Amino acid sequence: MAKEIHDMRTAIRGIGTVGGFGCGADKLHQALVSGQSTPKKIRVKANGREIDMPVFLCDTTALAGFVDKRALRRVDHYSSMAVLGSYLALEDAGMLQNNRQRLAVVIATGYGPTRTTFSFLDSMLADGDTCASPTLFSNSVHNAAAAHVSILLKASGPNLTVSQFELSVPSALLSACQWLEDRQIDAVLFGGVDEYSDVLGYSWQRFFGSTQNTCIEPLNWGLQSAIAGEGSAFFLLTRNDGDQPKYGFITDIQTSHIANGGPDIAGEAVLFLGADGHKLCGPLYSHHISEGTHAASYTPLYGSFPVNTAFDMAIAALSLKENKIFATPGCRPNKSGLRISHIEQDLESKSIACLKFGCNGEFGMVMLAAE
């Protein structure tokens, strides 16, 4: 099992979220309280027919409130979500005016800028190799988002982008915390970002077929109920300075594979499950979490994509700040055997574990606590 990182707590000072529920922590909070978040419909052609697929899409027009439009002319949707999440997190931390020479930018992405990756291929396939677009090419490298964040914020600390599907967030977060421990920098903008693209929608139809569900049922382990989503969730992190940060601390990060044993779940932590309605992964949760464990799942509010652990972390941060567990949204009775709250209640345990399994058995767990 992973050891604790020298018992060094990483302080969470600001959060910024952009998702299908809207933009900003307020909108996330509203969705958590109401239990409502409605995906849009996207027309997808596959398997010889056209269907309207539900997708949790993001709107980044709020970015205009932070950055001049001309400065955004080469920033695509993937990078826009990251830039917006970053500004929101900095604003929430009250650090928009701070010098950023010692600010690192660490980004996790499951698939990278897929729309631009395929737009670059379009430019070659449509008009020939000599018409391949250099602007699209330079935006199709996975670290483009981190680059745009650094350029627009003038953040000259180290930059890191990590991409490994469902484990991207815990892996990148480990390095974010280690940069702080190393002391070359004093703060990290850490976030997860993934975007929806037509190719993803097409692939979903081919792999999963079209489902009739209108919301994700994360605890219905055997059901394919996933709904595609996209978004960014960013955090302003610093070392533990001895004060009480707004959203508490990251206290541990575990990454491993079920071949080496299941996750080491501390008895008193509430589990936030990154289960997002993929039936291939569902059994991994049911096999490795004891019956009666206090758990919640919020994926129905923002959708299914590899970096959703970052959203669970944002919700955990809000939970720690308000000392409560928001109700798990859901449209059917809970047959999971886990102790799930369908109404808001006090956070008795003071610590939360955000757990995500990848379909090949790898898993990541991020622990957060108030103190």
Next chain:
Amino acid sequence: MNHNTPIAVTGIGCLCAAGQNLEQCMDSLFAGRQPSAPPTRFSSSHPVRYPVFEIPDAFTFIGNDKKSEILRTARLAVTAAGEALRDAGWSRAMMQAKRMGVCIGTTVGSAMNNEGFYRDLRRGRHPQMNAVTRFLNSNPAQVIAREFGLTGPCQTVVNACSSGTDAIGLGAFWIRSGICDAVVAGGADELCRVTYNGFISLMIADESLCRPFDAHRKGLNLGEGAAVLVLESEELCRARKQPARARALSYGAACDAYHLTAPAPDGSGLKQALSAALTASKKTAADIGFINAHGTGTPDNDRVESKVLHEMLPGVPFLSTKGYTGHTLGAAGAIEAAFTVACLEAQKIPPSAGFTTLDPELPWPPVQHETDLNGSLAISQSLAFGGNNAVLVFGKGDT
């Protein structure tokens, strides 16, 4: 352990156009071989056939995943990891008994850009989905972890051209903080038609062999390859009675925060990264024997890099090895770290390939002849799209 504890490098694996293992690569460098040619595995409708540095198809692939099921980049990564682990004397049983992590840099290895699949999709055909499945099974760090049954942290770094350098630095952090006992750290990238066309569109590829730091340099040549270093704590290394081939002393990184593709003209990010690495290693410029520079052969990179080196490390010999290997993108930093360690062992460096004439704009030329080393430390550095700058400081080992 604190943040500048030396980490032992106990094994190295390296393959690229220069050779199928580290020894072959170093022979090739010191023999002055520059094995570039127009690409053979793909074609392009550009009128010019830009030279690339390809690995011949029959390279020795090791691994349990069937060749067709994982992409070339992941296969290169596994092969380099295999060589490194053998070199370091790690058996599979030992790997599984200890916590060994894997940290690999890549660019092409994380890109879903299968043209055949996408072309069919665009045309409304019903393509096979195995291109997507193969992509999902080919994340380089995950493939290595799976192949060798590794139980430590797993990370794929996608920092463009500094990925390999970053992966080694980040892997060393894991050991210093006690998260794992050893790390397989490096980078891998295959030559790919999409990337080839992308770099040509940016007008930074040379139609002939690249000439890093030369007055007449016109751009880079792409290459492919992989390199892996086995990193472990001094205690583990001593307990295993395994000599260290080198020591990773420190890692510094910073971002220019300037432009998506061009380096900051004042080299601010590279200066910050060099400064951080030297400070963390508790060494000064006077201690450094040589620098393996990024040296791609593009007008901008070489101008900025040589000015910064002259300012911060005046008089320290430097070279680019990209004239021997091409620019291997995510693998570059790792391949160059491997070369740096090998040069420290041999106590000599080859000439900077492709250099003949000093550019009046550049303050100092790279080494032009095989040169004996003065000093037991070296720097390997990389600059990347997006403005990343990454610097590793290595010290001589026990070999």
Next chain:
Amino acid sequence: MEEYKKMNTNAKLKDIIIEELNLEDLTPEEIDDDAPLFGEGLGLDSLDAVELVVQVQKHFGVEIKNMEEGRFAFRSINSLGDFIEERIAA
């Protein structure tokens, strides 16, 4: 390409610059035919320069071989228009 054939080269170039370099806040009237495209004037940069090379290839079939040629052609809309028309006529 069809709809462009009727417009003159300079007008076409302005549309391409606005559209393909994402300068949507600009109108063609605001782009002076003699103003520098790079540095001051429009303030385009090195990435715009290589993108413009590709757009000129795509819309006019004219190749700009390297950035020495590019720097010469890209001094202004007028110089680029002249460059293109010379190459087409040749």
